[in-house]
Amino acid sequence: MIYVLASIKVRPGKISAFLERFKANVPNVINEDGCIEYIPTIDLDAKLNPQVLDENIVTIIEKWKSMEHLQTHLKASHMLSYREEVKDMVENTSLKVLMDV
Numbered sequence: 001m002i003y004v005l006a007s008i009k010v011r012p013g014k015i016s017a018f019l020e021r022f023k024a025n026v027p028n029v030i031n032e033d034g035c036i037e038y039i040p041t042i043d044l045d046a047k048l049n050p051q052v053l054d055e056n057i058v059t060i061i062e063k064w065k066s067m068e069h070l071q072t073h074l075k076a077s078h079m080l081s082y083r084e085e086v087k088d089m090v091e092n093t094s095l096k097v098l099m100d101v
Contacts, residue, residue, distance in 0.1 A: 001036075002070050003098040004062035012056055014089040015042075019058065021086055034069025038062050056091075070097070078083040 010018045029038045036054050039061045043053045064070045073079060 001100050002064040002067055004060070004064070004070065005096040005098070006060040006062065007094045008058045008060065009054075009091040009093070010056045010058060011089055011091055015056060015058070018086055018089045021082065021089075022060075023060070025082045028076070029073065031072055032069070034065040034074060035073065036063040036065060095098055 008018075010053060026038060026040070029035055039062060041059045043055065043057065043059075045051075045053055062070075064073070
């Protein structure tokens with residue numbers, strides 16, 4: 001099992017537009033072979049230390065059957081289109097790719 005945590009820093013004032021476009025693409029991703037989970041999340045103030053909150057970060061929680069499925073996902077035409085559509089809304093992205101131990 002492959003897990004991905006993608007943190008997307010969205011430009012101030014663009015979070016609603018970004019989430020709208022992201023959610024429109026979710027059904028395409030869910031229908032990909034090997035996709036188990038693909039969920040956009042935002043920070044929740046749980047009043048826990050050392051929690052760091054940022055209203056402009058969307059964290060995507062992904063679960064894939066294999067690394068091959070994830071690699072195919074990254075090259076999918078709907079992902080290429082999506083990245084082009086949101087590129088002006090995104091400041092930067094960081095990834096954590098994890099596996100079971």
